[in-house]
Amino acid sequence: MNALVIFGLLAVLMLTGMPISISLGLTVLTFLFTMTQVPLESVALKLFTGIEKFEIMAIPFFILAGNFLTHGGVAKRMINFATSMVGHWYGGLGLAGVLACALFAAVSGSSPATVVAIGSILLPAMVKAGFPNKFGAGVIATSGALGILIPPSIVMVMYSVATNTSVGALFMAGVLPGLALAATLGGVTWYRAKKFDYPRQPKATWGERWKAFRASVWGLLLIVVVMGGIYTGIFTPTEAAAMSAVYAFICAVFIYRDLGMKDVPKVLLNSANMSAMLLYIITNAVLFSFIMTNENIPQALADWMLGNGLGMITFLLAVNVILLLAGNFMEPSSIVLIFAPILFPVAVALGIHPVHFGILMVVNMEVGMCHPPVGLNLYVASGITKMGITELTVAVWPWLLSMLVFLGVVTYWPGLSLWLPRQLGML
Amino acid sequence: MINKALNHLEELLVTFLMGAATVIIFVAVAHRYLAGVDIPGLQDWLLTLNFGWAQELCIIMFVWMAKFGAAYGVRTGIHVGVDVLINRLDDNMRGKFIVFGLLAGATFTGIVATLGAHFVWENGAHYFFFNLFGIAGEDLYEGPTTPDLEWPTWIVYSAIPLGSSLMCFRFLQVCLAFIRTGELPHHDHGHVDGLEEETPPVDVDVYGMDDNLHMHDLKHTMVGDRRSGEERRRDAAGKPDPERRQGERRTNDDDGDQQ
Numbered sequence: 001m002n003a004l005v006i007f008g009l010l011a012v013l014m015l016t017g018m019p020i021s022i023s024l025g026l027t028v029l030t031f032l033f034t035m036t037q038v039p040l041e042s043v044a045l046k047l048f049t050g051i052e053k054f055e056i057m058a059i060p061f062f063i064l065a066g067n068f069l070t071h072g073g074v075a076k077r078m079i080n081f082a083t084s085m086v087g088h089w090y091g092g093l094g095l096a097g098v099l100a101c102a103l104f105a106a107v108s109g110s111s112p113a114t115v116v117a118i119g120s121i122l123l124p125a126m127v128k129a130g131f132p133n134k135f136g137a138g139v140i141a142t143s144g145a146l147g148i149l150i151p152p153s154i155v156m157v158m159y160s161v162a163t164n165t166s167v168g169a170l171f172m173a174g175v176l177p178g179l180a181l182a183a184t185l186g187g188v189t190w191y192r193a194k195k196f197d198y199p200r201q202p203k204a205t206w207g208e209r210w211k212a213f214r215a216s217v218w219g220l221l222l223i224v225v226v227m228g229g230i231y232t233g234i235f236t237p238t239e240a241a242a243m244s245a246v247y248a249f250i251c252a253v254f255i256y257r258d259l260g261m262k263d264v265p266k267v268l269l270n271s272a273n274m275s276a277m278l279l280y281i282i283t284n285a286v287l288f289s290f291i292m293t294n295e296n297i298p299q300a301l302a303d304w305m306l307g308n309g310l311g312m313i314t315f316l317l318a319v320n321v322i323l324l325l326a327g328n329f330m331e332p333s334s335i336v337l338i339f340a341p342i343l344f345p346v347a348v349a350l351g352i353h354p355v356h357f358g359i360l361m362v363v364n365m366e367v368g369m370c371h372p373p374v375g376l377n378l379y380v381a382s383g384i385t386k387m388g389i390t391e392l393t394v395a396v397w398p399w400l401l402s403m404l405v406f407l408g409v410v411t412y413w414p415g416l417s418l419w420l421p422r423q424l425g426m427l
Numbered sequence: 428m429i430n431k432a433l434n435h436l437e438e439l440l441v442t443f444l445m446g447a448a449t450v451i452i453f454v455a456v457a458h459r460y461l462a463g464v465d466i467p468g469l470q471d472w473l474l475t476l477n478f479g480w481a482q483e484l485c486i487i488m489f490v491w492m493a494k495f496g497a498a499y500g501v502r503t504g505i506h507v508g509v510d511v512l513i514n515r516l517d518d519n520m521r522g523k524f525i526v527f528g529l530l531a532g533a534t535f536t537g538i539v540a541t542l543g544a545h546f547v548w549e550n551g552a553h554y555f556f557f558n559l560f561g562i563a564g565e566d567l568y569e570g571p572t573t574p575d576l577e578w579p580t581w582i583v584y585s586a587i588p589l590g591s592s593l594m595c596f597r598f599l600q601v602c603l604a605f606i607r608t609g610e611l612p613h614h615d616h617g618h619v620d621g622l623e624e625e626t627p628p629v630d631v632d633v634y635g636m637d638d639n640l641h642m643h644d645l646k647h648t649m650v651g652d653r654r655s656g657e658e659r660r661r662d663a664a665g666k667p668d669p670e671r672r673q674g675e676r677r678t679n680d681d682d683g684d685q686q
Contacts, residue, residue, distance in 0.1 A: 013507055013531070014508070014509045015512050015513075016508075016513065016524050016527060016528055016531075017509060017513040017524050017525065017528050017529070018507045018528030018529075018531050019508045019509050019528070019532060020505035020508055020509070020531060021506060022508075022528070022531055022535050023508070023531075025535045026531060026534070026535050029535065029538060035675075040542065043542075045546075047539065047542070047543065047587060051489075051490060051493060053486075054482050054485070054486060054487055057448075057485055057486060057489050060445065060448070060489055060492070061452075064445065064449060069619040070619055071619065071620050072619060072620065072621030072622040073621050075622075087542075094536065095471045105620070110434040110616070112616045112617040113616070113617055113618070114616070114621050115617065116617040116619045116622070117619040117622065120619075120622050121526065121622065138578065177599075200672070206574070232458075232561070234505065235456065236647055239452060239454075239456050242449055242452035242454065242456070243456060245449050246449060246450075258621055262618075264446075265442050265446075268442045268445045269438055269441060269442045270443075271445060271613075272441040272442060272444070272445040272492055272496045272499075272606045273441070273499055273500050273505055274495055274505065275445075275489075275492070275493070275496065276441070276492060276493045276494075276495070276496020276497045276499065276500055277496070277497065277505045277506055277507075278498040279489070279492075279496075279497075280492035280493060280500070280506070283493070291610070312591060328511075329509045329511060331507060344649055373511055374511055374611045377618065379439070382615040383617065391602050
């Protein structure tokens, strides 16, 4: 009963359009003042200690690192490299778009920024080369979402915060599905380009490829710093994030020279703004999950599922449907923070591996970014292509459909996510 | 004036905390590895340093950054909500919901600020201020300190009442501005620097060039136009000039592209 009231109130408050963090907080306060005996002091303490974990501090550092490299110059280098590698195949520039999005999204950590950066450089080039506008928009809008699966990923840090799962293992587990999804999107691009006979680029020589690689490698080394540092145990994930922020600073200011020293305070301020928003949601989501646990709601849900003989397959299907629906209205980090603490205990009770469950949620978030009515990527893409949302929805469907199929594969094939971290001995 | 100073202070504080925390963690990690390298002189000096407090300081700095950054975020409109539903309403109703949302934000942050202030007061601020003014005497609780830095926790935690009050103030400010002007701050999540923007150099005023090679603003005559739009139109009507027609049509196209 209480659970229904809590969720009802949360849903109503959210739909009034107030910030998600505020609606979470107000729900908790209402609940505390009217329905429970939990002393207010313990909540006040939670308010302070909710984000006092060193693991959470990886988020501001990753955002800072990403912001240093979220720059048109970096995007251009990635596009050049990608075009020189795959440009001569069918749908050359489209394939290059998928690859460039994957690389840039991994480094910048933001899907919408990836769509804008890669899209506004590559789309005009594609139109000029003779691709229809629709094709380019579909490729970029969907590939931009790759960033939250390929490490370092902020959504994964959120999941690990909400469920106490190892960040390192999650990052490693994201590598193979990330590559597989990029390959799937690339495959769709290639197939459609071949079918409609879209133009191909002249084949680049190995000399050109080497040159393009050398220009883009400095940005890509960020991934190596993070993954290598965590895997070898040189850094904890948060330290790796701080190191990647320093590395990104050196890279942007001294190697690429895209930014001057005078731009640095602006980047710091923007990153602080973004991180503060996410940390604020985390604080309130921690409060929210505290009262959920206090009311035994996840436990009750797990008992109900087990009592009704609902197995893993039904549960995972339900999880996918719920998350896809939620993806219609909210952005990824809020969804993960609200739903992970509720669904996680059930998943564990059903014998689903925590890391696998995390990857499943992240892939779900990716799909949610690309479908109407609220896919953020669609909105951003509509801004740069000047196409309407309806038109874009039609444009992205081949890729969106393949993403949904891929989501099914990830959901029911744990090996895809778990193989690599197991091989590396991280699980 | 005071508001402007507050804005600057807020931005400065948040920027500083972000940068400083990064540098501290970097130095601490670098120290950990450099101290293991056998460099005569340097190693001895490094071994005398202790960076055990870095992690704690980083957390404290980021908590402060989160609280004040959240207040700054209200001003920049970064706190996202679910706006699908209210965006479909007509402007009047939408406005009411937005005001409701902003006031709800102010209420929540106001309550949190009060709770936080109470907590901080009970955890040492009371003792500190009473001692400071020499009114002590009752057995007041001195309050705990943080484990590594041994700072009194009430100073660390005062980020909550201070930050939340500021945030409450920002919500009210944004709400007032919205009622007055109907405008909300909006954060552009897809903003990327360094992309080529099609802005003309500042000192070229294409609208002011009356040479038929550049676009004209047909609706609004700009200051500095040598002829008013009315005159130009009368001209074109009286003396049909195919070239100018074409020019004007191109003008319209240009305008369309820019939108």
